[in-house]
């Protein structure tokens with residue numbers, strides 16, 4: 001049976017602004033997202049049994065419907081029942097996990113995006129990128145971005161995407177307390193409780209505020225590849241609720257900043273923090289300094305480079 005291997009990169013949020021509430025219970029956001037080359041590998045194989053078999057190299061990753069990658073396969077079976085039942089049968093998915101779990105790096109979302117792309121290949125569906133992204137939006141707010149990756153503005157729930165010029169000269173140092181996972185739903189709910197009085201409520205003002213990010217200073221700095229300016233304009237509204245509740249995340253972010261980062265920020269709802277660096281050598285320097293100062297074996301560190309791709313085909317095995 002044919003099988004495909006795909007690369008599924010993590011993402012960081014260079015910018016995350018919460019604008020208001022939506023009627024579907026989600027938030028209206030204005031974000032700038034960036035894929036990095038810290039990535040999972042996803043292998044997909046057609047199997048003759050009409051079922052989904054999920055395996056993962058990481059013991060904490062669930063292998064049932066609570067895993068977004070499983071739900072991505074289920075969605076494809078529902079949307080393309082003929083390909084599933086009659087032509088190709090079920091699918092076996094193996095996730096080789098490199099991206100930390102529940103970390104604000106879209107690890108689950110990117111695996112799900114890879115399953116959509118992989119099943120499209122396995123079943124020879126020939127879906128376009130925008131068709132895949134429409135399916136992706138049914139699974140989660142970050143999944144459409146994970147399909148295309150690179151640098152992009154994301155508005156609405158996160159599914160309306162506008163690509164920006166590549167920033168692949170930049171590096172990032174990531175740091176995460178191994179046992180600290182922050183629930184995204186908790187972070188948004190908490191934000192709503194504390195700050196909903198400042199939400200924009202009328203549609204016109206929401207649209208104009210969301211469009212402001214397109215002509216904002218950070219986008220301008222990205223067009224000019226101005227690393228120092230980009231770093232000074234990093235922003236994440238979720239820090240307002242997550243950092244007071246988890247002071248150790250703030251400490252780690254400050255440690256990265258004091259180790260000579262261009263800029264540092266929490267990614268998504270955390271608990272990963274990242275520091276921007278202008279080269280691999282600069283990233284190594286930050287990493288060495290921060291490790292000496294933090295001296296905590298419970299903290300994991302990674303160095304990654306910005307990348308300009310989303311889900312990428314690695315190889316086919318016959």
Ligand code: C5P
Nearest residue numbers: 026027029140141142157158184185188
């Ligand atoms: O879409 P996703 O499943 O990734 O979102 C996780 C949680 O984050 C949602 O259940 C919701 O509570 C919150 N969220 C939100 N507004 C968004 C995206 C996520 O309130 N635009």
